[in-house]
Amino acid sequence: QFVKMERQRQWHTDKGHFKQKWEDDYFFAEISSKAVCLICQQSVAVLKEYNIRRHYETKHAVFSRYKGEARKKKSSELTRASYEISALIAKSGRSFSTGDFVKECLSTAASIMCPSQERVFSQISLSRNTVTRRVEDLSRDIRDQLTVKSRDFVAFSLACDESTDISDSAQLLVFVRGINADMEITQELAGLETLRGTTKGEDLFAVVSRVVDKYNLSWDKMVGITTDGAPAMIGKKAGLTALISQKVSECGGKVAQYHCILHQEQLCAKTIGLADVVRDVVKIINCIRSKALSHRQFRAFLDEVDAQYKDILYHQEVRWLSRGTVLKRFFELRQLIAEFLSSASRDTQIPTDKRWIFDVAFMVDITDLLNNLNVKLQGKEQIITELFDHIKAFQMKLQLLCRHLSAGNFAHFPSLRDVNVEVDRLPEYGELLSNLNKEFDLRFVDFKKTAGDMELFSQPFSVSPDSVPEHLQMELIEFQCDTELRRKFVSLPLRDFYPHVSKQRYPQMRKNQTFSLMNLNKIKLRGTLTDSHLLAELFCMGKELRTHDQSERTNLKKYDS
Numbered sequence: 001q002f003v004k005m006e007r008q009r010q011w012h013t014d015k016g017h018f019k020q021k022w023e024d025d026y027f028f029a030e031i032s033s034k035a036v037c038l039i040c041q042q043s044v045a046v047l048k049e050y051n052i053r054r055h056y057e058t059k060h061a062v063f064s065r066y067k068g069e070a071r072k073k074k075s076s077e078l079t080r081a082s083y084e085i086s087a088l089i090a091k092s093g094r095s096f097s098t099g100d101f102v103k104e105c106l107s108t109a110a111s112i113m114c115p116s117q118e119r120v121f122s123q124i125s126l127s128r129n130t131v132t133r134r135v136e137d138l139s140r141d142i143r144d145q146l147t148v149k150s151r152d153f154v155a156f157s158l159a160c161d162e163s164t165d166i167s168d169s170a171q172l173l174v175f176v177r178g179i180n181a182d183m184e185i186t187q188e189l190a191g192l193e194t195l196r197g198t199t200k201g202e203d204l205f206a207v208v209s210r211v212v213d214k215y216n217l218s219w220d221k222m223v224g225i226t227t228d229g230a231p232a233m234i235g236k237k238a239g240l241t242a243l244i245s246q247k248v249s250e251c252g253g254k255v256a257q258y259h260c261i262l263h264q265e266q267l268c269a270k271t272i273g274l275a276d277v278v279r280d281v282v283k284i285i286n287c288i289r290s291k292a293l294s295h296r297q298f299r300a301f302l303d304e305v306d307a308q309y310k311d312i313l314y315h316q317e318v319r320w321l322s323r324g325t326v327l328k329r330f331f332e333l334r335q336l337i338a339e340f341l342s343s344a345s346r347d348t349q350i351p352t353d354k355r356w357i358f359d360v361a362f363m364v365d366i367t368d369l370l371n372n373l374n375v376k377l378q379g380k381e382q383i384i385t386e387l388f389d390h391i392k393a394f395q396m397k398l399q400l401l402c403r404h405l406s407a408g409n410f411a412h413f414p415s416l417r418d419v420n421v422e423v424d425r426l427p428e429y430g431e432l433l434s435n436l437n438k439e440f441d442l443r444f445v446d447f448k449k450t451a452g453d454m455e456l457f458s459q460p461f462s463v464s465p466d467s468v469p470e471h472l473q474m475e476l477i478e479f480q481c482d483t484e485l486r487r488k489f490v491s492l493p494l495r496d497f498y499p500h501v502s503k504q505r506y507p508q509m510r511k512n513q514t515f516s517l518m519n520l521n522k523i524k525l526r527g528t529l530t531d532s533h534l535l536a537e538l539f540c541m542g543k544e545l546r547t548h549d550q551s552e553r554t555n556l557k558k559y560d561s
Contacts, residue, residue, distance in 0.1 A: 018047060026056040027063060029079065036330040037496065038079055039063070040125060048144040081124045086134035096135065099126030125490045144190070146176075149186045150215045153178035154511075157224030158190075160233065160240060161201060161260075170195040172204055174211045183510070190215060201232050207245040220253035229267075240295050242392065256450065261387050262377050264443045269323075269370045271439045273432050279349065281330050284337065285312055289349040301340050303335075309333060331364045331415060358422065361415035366436075369397065385458040385535035388447050391440065398437040407428040456512065458494060461486055475508050506519060 007010060018030035027038045032044045032336075039060050044051040056063075073413055089098050103126040110121040150156070156178035164170050173474045176190040188470065191211040195203055219425045225244050227233035233240045234257075235485065241257045288298050299311055313326045330337070334357075338350040352356075376390045401412060405426045410417035447454075456463050456472075459481050465473045479485065479501075489502050 004130065022049065022052055026052050026058075028052050033440070038125075042156075050495070053176075055228075082126060082130065083134050083138065086131045089131055089136060090135045090138070090157055090337060096131040097128040099128060099131040102126055143472075146186065146188050146190065146460075147215055150176075150178060150217055152180040153217065153221060153516060154181050155179055155221050156217060157226070158208065158211075158221065159203065159226040159260075161228050162195075162230060162233065163228075170199050172199075172207050174208055176211075176215070178216075181503060183501075185495070191250065199232055201235050201239040203244055204232060204240040204293070205247075208240065208244065209247075216252070219248050220251040222248050222253060222255050224256045224258065226258040226260055228263050247535065258384075258446060259443075261391070261447075262374065263387075265370070265374060265377060265391075268436065268439045268443050269367070272363070272366060272436055274359050274363055277363055278327070280356070284341070284348055284350060285330065287341070287346060288312060288337070297341055300539070307333065307336055312337070315494040324364075324371040327360065327364045327367055330334070331360055334360075336373065347369045354419075354422070355425065357419050358416070358425050361419045361421065362413070362425075362432075365413045366433070369394070384447075385454045385494070388444070388454060389452075391444055391447070395437055395440050398433050398440075401436075402430050402433050405433070453512070460509070461489060472508050472512060475506055477510055479506055502538060 018028075018035055022028045022035070023038075029038055030036075035047050036043045037055060037060075042055070045054060085102055086099065089096065089102070106121045106124065107118060110118040113401065144224070154322055159175040159177075160172060162170060162172045162176075171192060171194050173189065174191040175188070177185065177187040179185050191207070191214065193207045193210075195207070197203065197475055211217075212222075222244070225241055227241060231239070234242075236242055238558060245255050246340050285296070289295050302310055309329060309332070313329050334350060341349050373390060373394045377387055404410070404412060408423060408426065410421075413421075441448075452467065456476075458474070463476075465476050465480075468476055485501065489497050492500070498510070501510055
């Protein structure tokens with residue numbers, strides 16, 4: 001009886017723990033508490049060496065020819081290839097089931113170009129479940145790295161974006177950007193959560209609080225919050241920003257509140273006026289594209305006359321650059337569109353009123369400038385001072401354009417020049433530009449409140465010591481007289497310059513500049529995944545696998561975030 005009990009104890013002990021040597025001996029790995037074959041991705045029912053060895057000997061005995069380091073290398077290659085391809089699938093935003101198609105393509109290509117290696121390619125497991133597990137593993141590692149890095153944050157900011165996906169589910173994305181004592185910046189998606197009920201400020205604050213607690217972030221180190229400007233976000237009493245400001249104040253900190261700069265730019269763009277002109281253009285385009293026969297005939301007509309473009313574009317309100325590109329394409333094809341609609345005797349025709357054509361030309365010119373601004377604001381890794389510089393430059397351009405219109409100068413209005421606009425229309429266009437400039441002033445007032453801090457950050461060697469807070473004045477003078485620092489400031493990008501500033505010699509300057517490195521950008525997401533899988537996919541987007549040596553083969557899931 002004792003022997004029987006001892007055998008049962010050993011059996012349970014053996015089956016309850018995965019042994020690292022099984023990875024080299026049988027090409028198995030432990031994934032989600034299961035023993036999974038790295039070759040075929042099948043898992044054994046019971047975590048026991050006998051089952052694992054039997055699977056290997058009956059299905060993959062051919063791998064017995066690999067010995068020593070060659071065997072370890074083979075195990076590493078099988079795992080790494082699967083993770084690399086899964087990462088590419090996630091970053092491209094494609095379905096996890098795409099892995100099966102990718103594997104089929106690899107096998108087909110191998111059978112043609114290198115038949116001797118076809119079997120090797122077929123052994124890369126890319127089933128839907130495997131890709132899902134791989135992406136989950138990768139995202140888990142990124143989260144772990146963010147948790148470790150967040151411990152060293154001396155300051156951090158958050159950006160929150162609440163939107164509705166294609167299944168009408170409200171989702172809140174929370175991004176974090178933190179900086180450590182060495183001025184090293186970490187920017188990452190920190191959380192995504194579907195809001196099942198209401199989306200009030202208190203609901204959003206609850207999600208943000210869970211993210212802050214999850215990464216052990218300290219509220220008193222929070223220096224900025226950026227939102228999309230929705231009422232639930234910016235309500236003065238019960239909005240998300242108000243609740244966050246209250247929480248940070250209770251912890252002894254102070255947080256700056258910002259409205260997403262891209263969103264504000266688009267809100268400004270919508271105030272230009274001439275909305276009826278855009279509606280007319282959209283109506284004409286819909287007349288052509290809404291019916292399949294009409295659309296085919298129009299494309300055939302453009303091909304027949306050898307037009308510069310082969311089709312006309314649909315306007316999509318949710319795509320911010322759409323209006324400018326649609327108007328420009330319509331304007332350049334206007335004569336051909338008029339000819340096509342006239343020949344088909346359709347009810348919808350292009351207006352023959354010259355004033356309407358002038359308005360379209362003006363809208364083409366100004367939306368083209370707005371689109372250029374929008375693209376500049378979308379650049380990666382820009383800091384808040386660089387973004388605000390783009391806004392200030394655009395406002396100066398608007399002032400220049402107003403002066404040019406007053407003088408009848410069309411140097412920067414190619415479309416108006418093309419239609420020979422009448423002079424009596426220019427004052428109205430000048431007023432529209434002036435109103436647009438005022439709208440920018442109104443929308444970006446929160447940025448202008450911190451203009452002094454931003455100038456100190458971006459131009460520390462030219463700002464007057466009299467214009468900065470008293471606790472910075474003496475240190476700023478020392479800073480401006482540092483010849484070596486001045487040389488580095490001229491030769492290095494701004495975000496690379498401040499890590500060279502000595503925290504022992506200039507502690508107040510270092511502390512004061514951290515807020516300007518807290519700008520965040522948004523990313524696109526898909527709406528057909530579960531919360532956990534969508535979050536895992538977003539974590540993987542934009543990441544690159546770290547290069548590992550053989551001693552790190554068990555850590556192939558690692559990412560460098």
